[in-house]
Amino acid sequence: MHNQPPSPDATPDAPVADAVADNWVDRYAPAGLRPYLRLSRADRPIGTWLLLLPCWWGLSLAILFDQAPRWEDLWIFAGCGIGAFLMRGAGCTWNDITDRNIDGMVARTRSRPIPSGAVSVKQALAWMVGQMLLALLILLSFNQAAIAMGVLALLPVAVYPFAKRFTWWPQVFLGLAFNWGAMLAWTAHAGTLHAPAVVLYL
Structure with missing residues (x-):
């Protein structure tokens, strides 16, 4: 994969310009892990909260819909939390891989791990795959309908970075990705998708 040379004024271990100053990654994370955690935002x-809250809303609505809470819902609740962190990280990593050459030319983003040279494209790909595999382990603990819904969620995630190249409204695609968890968590509880979950998603 073609990769633009690191930006000359970007320091690999420096904080990312568009990140919150003095955040926990810069303060506490081991130096070797920081670039990867920055890739994952x-x-x-x-x-992560924007991805997680629709999951919890979908699960809560499904429980209210059929009036049948189960002990398994506790795992769905926790699994969605871990999965949201992992898949948000994988999605951000994918975004930075696809935008690496553009990011290197923009002051706000040239200090991100890939254009700064802190992480190579191959390392970023490996990091993304690792996050996705861990998320897959959680997904496979759900029922078949939820697994299928989770696989379909990859479509808007994959398209979003490229949407910025052909539309002024890429956030529409981002919203489709972020809200998907409402349907996934519903199906994880109910075993199928009902109209209220689709309404919540939209």
Whole structure:
């Protein structure tokens, strides 16, 4: 894969310019792990919450819909939390891989791990795959309908970085990806998809 040379004014171990100053990754994470956590935007947890809350809403609505809470719902609740962190990280890593050459030319993003030279494209790909495999282990603990829903969720995630090249509204694709968990968590509880979950998603 072609990769633009590191930006000359970007320091690999320097904090990312568009990250919150003095975040937990910069303060506490081991130096060798920081670039990867920055790829995953672990220094900015708001994205994980945006992915997780629709999951919890979908699960809660499914329980209210059939009035049949189960002990397995506790695992769905926790699994969605871990999965949201992992898949948000994988999605951000994918975004940075696809945008690496553009990021290197923009002041706000040239200090990100790939354009700064802190992480190579191959290392970023390996990191992304690792996160996805861990998330897959969680997904495989759910029922077949939820597994299928989780696999389909990869479509908007994969398309989003490229949407920025052909539309002024790439956030529409990002919203489709972030809200998908509402349907996934519903099916993880109910075993099938019902209309209220689709309405919640939209």
